[in-house]
Amino acid sequence: MPGKPAPIKKAPAKKAAAKAHEPAAKAPEPAPEPEPAPVEAPPAEAPPAEAAPAEAAPAEAPAEAAPAAEGEAAPAAPAEDTPAAEGSAPAGATANEEGADSTAPAEAAAPAAEDGAAAPAADAPPDAAPAEVEELPKAPTPPPPAVPTSAPLDIAVEDVNESSLTIKWTTPETIGDSGLNGYTVEYRKDGTSDWVVAQELTSANRYCIKNLTAGDLLHVRVVAVNAGGRSEPGTLAGPVPIREVADRPRIRVPRALRSRYVKQVGTQINLVFPFIGKPKPVVSWLKDGQPLDTKRVNIRNSDKDSIIFIRSAQREDSGVYEMTVKVDSFEDKASLTLQIVELPGPPASVKLVDSWGFNAALEWTPPKDSGNTEITGYTIQKADRKTGEWFTVLENYHRLTATVSDLIMGNSYCFRVFAQNQVGISESCAVTKEVATIQKTGIVYKPPEYQERDYSEAPKFTTPLSDRAATVGYTTKLLCSVRGCPKPKIEWLKNQMIIGDDPKFRQISNQGICSLEIRKPCSFDGGVYTCRAKNAQGEATVSCKLEVKQIILSDASKEKGK
Structure with a gap:
């Protein structure tokens, strides 16, 4: 006999519903059974949407029967005789309250949503207008398909040794709107047609292919990749031998040949271009991008230098000479601009x-x-x-x-x-x-006429007189300077009296410098001296005070004088 099911605690809402339906469950009194087995009561009139909540009834049936089994006061009624089996019992309502209330509306709304029309509300009147259906937005125009880039440019060898090869390249000329995802580097051995991918995608513009076999000849190509696919491959000009280069080629251009080299017509040209490289480099020359004319230009090459020789230079020998030394895939270039000149022709007219x-x-x-x-x-x-x-x-x-x-x-x-x-x-x-x-013509010299300038100016003292102090018996001099046009007349006054031709005073006026010399003045010669300058334009005066001091001798000096 199976054990009793564990009692299940009910929510307050479920307990109220169970108490409301207790009289209906106790109405029939069949013979008591030791322990009734829970039987699912299939709903009689339930819709398909409520099938899931109805399956929860067997779980609740043992829970409700548990108190009866403990007290054995009222035996549980068989599931077939209960009103729940008829589809109208409160048990069915309880199950609907627990599960169907939250599940049935969502399941019932699903078919309406699938039909693309809004379902009318349950409380809406029958004559209510249906809801408007929104128009779906138009699909956006699809972008144009991506286009591959152009081929990578300038594929060249950067380094090579007996086990690796380093190549470099430049960005394709045309990339497009889809951008550039990276580059794929591929190589194949000479004589085969299978390309081996050395690097799937790299963003750099150089790559080193490692773990190569010495002595192989490799063809290398680079492909640019973007959303449009692979571009046309950029390929090396020729196969690269995998071997160690002892000394890379390099041309040592003499300083005198690094700029334009100018020579006259008929001169002999003999220029030496030293270089280094091991094994022995291959030397080639071009003139303006074309092979040299060996009838006019002689080239002699050795292991260390190359000599260009022209016996008698002519105008047509002018141009740009390009020298190339090459060791395997490594090369170095140098150019010489040769200009052969001569005397010019005469002016055309x-x-x-x-x-x-x-x-x-x-x-x-x-x-x-x-x-x-x-x-x-x-x-x-x-x-x-x-x-x-x-x-x-x-x-x-x-x-x-x-x-x-x-x-x-x-x-x-x-x-x-x-x-x-x-x-x-x-x-x-x-x-x-x-x-x-040059015609003879009568020439009469006529001097140019100049307008005379009026330099007339009233007298003006540029340096005034200064007050002086003189000693009795010692000659002193008063000085001042004046300007004016015409030359002003100078007069000296003492205490507003004209000095005149007094032999005690000596008056000098030279180049505007006026001086008055007072010979051995005495105490009576002190006073106010004035210098006055006059001409036709006006007059000007300047004054100073002269003080003549007496020397007072002490008694000792008087005795010595006696």
Whole structure:
């Protein structure tokens, strides 16, 4: 016999529902059974949505029967005879309260949501209008499909040894809107067609392929990858031998050959370009990107240098010479700009534009042949038709027009112009066809008229007199300075009295400096001295005070004097 089920504590709401239905459960009194087995009561009229809550009844049936079994006061009624079995018993209502209230509305709303229409509310009147259905938004326009990038550029070997190969490259020219995810590096051995992936995706622009076998010839390619797929591969120009390079090639260009090398036509050219590299590098030369003409230029190569030799240089030998030394996949390049120059040709034309007074204006055009270098200036010469001798007027002149001056009246002149470059002056010249004749004209000299300026100015003392103190018997001098135009007349006054020609006083006025010398003054010569300057524009005065002091001798000095 199975054990009794454990009592289950009921929620307050469930206990109230159980007490409300107790009389209906006790109505029939069948024969008591020791312990009734719980039987599921299938709902008679329950909808499919309530099937899940109805299954919870067997769990509650033993819980409700547990108090009866403990007290054995009222035996549990069989499930078949209870009102719950008929679908209208309170037990079914209890089960509906516990589970169906929360589950049935959600399950009942599911079909309505699947149909895409809003279900009418249970309390809505029958004539209520249905809810409006919202329009679904339009699907956005799909973006254009991604496009692969262009091929990586400038695939080159950076380093190689007997077990690894390092290559480098530059970013593709066209990447596109989808960006760049990375690069895939692949290689294959010479003679095979199977490409081996060395690196799936790398963001760097260089990669080292390791664990290689010495002596192999490898072809390497790089592919750019983005959302559009793989790009066209960028491939090395040729296979790379996997071996150790003892000494990489390098050209040591002499300092004199690093800039433009200029020589004259007909000179011999013999230039040496040292280099290093091991094993022996392969040397090649190009001129302006094309192979050299061995009939004009001789190249002699050794293990350490390369010599370029031209027996007699000509203008057509000018150009850019490029030397390349190569050891396996490593190479070094150097260039030489050779310029062969010669004397320029004469100016294309020269003409006399105008002549006036003692002057003549000339104009000319640059030479057609500059001598393979720039024109540095022109030399202009003149010749008198009477003597026919040429004289240089202007030298190293840079303009295309000039004015020749200081020509002699009554003479006729012709002119010629030479072109000049860094080699020298042109051998020929351009001569004017016209002749400049300087006409004789009557010349009357008329001096220029100048308006006289009025410099009249009233006297003004620039340095006043200063008060002085003199000693009896010692000559003293009063000084001041004055200016004015016309030259002012100077007068000296003592206590407002004109001194005049008193021999005791000496009056001097020179270049505006006025002085009054008082010879051996006595105590009566003290007072106020005034200097007065007068001219037609006005007068000015300046004064000072002179004090003449007496020397007081002590008694001892008087005795010595006796």
